[in-house]
Amino acid sequence: MSNIDKRNHLDETPFSYRVNKDKTIFLEYYGRQVKILRGKEAEKFLRKMNEAENEKDVQLLMAKITGNFKRGNEREAKGKGKDNNTK
Incomplete structure (x- = not known):
């Protein structure tokens, strides 16, 4: 696993989750909600969480379930978009 987290960002435990009474799972990154899991996807997530050996796993x-939403290019892309149309 050392090749996956080369900069040891996961040691800071940036991810957390909450389970609602109707088995809806809310995944959070530094306290901000980034994904919601329901149904079979939520069941699969909980099963994998029970199989995890340690906090890093x-x-x-x-991190894998939330997707690759942090690529490092957020600042660069900030100024681009529909509001940046110049004629």
Whole structure:
């Protein structure tokens, strides 16, 4: 697993989750909601969480499920878009 988290960001435990009474799962990144899981997807997530051996595995699982939403180019892309049309 050392090749996956080269900068040790997952050691900070940025991910967390909450389970609602209707088995809806809310995944959070530094306290901000980033994904909601329901139904079979939620059941599969909970099953994998129970199989995780340590906290780093738990963090990696949540990072993979939330997707690759942090690519490092957020600042660059900030000024681009529909509001930046010049004529």
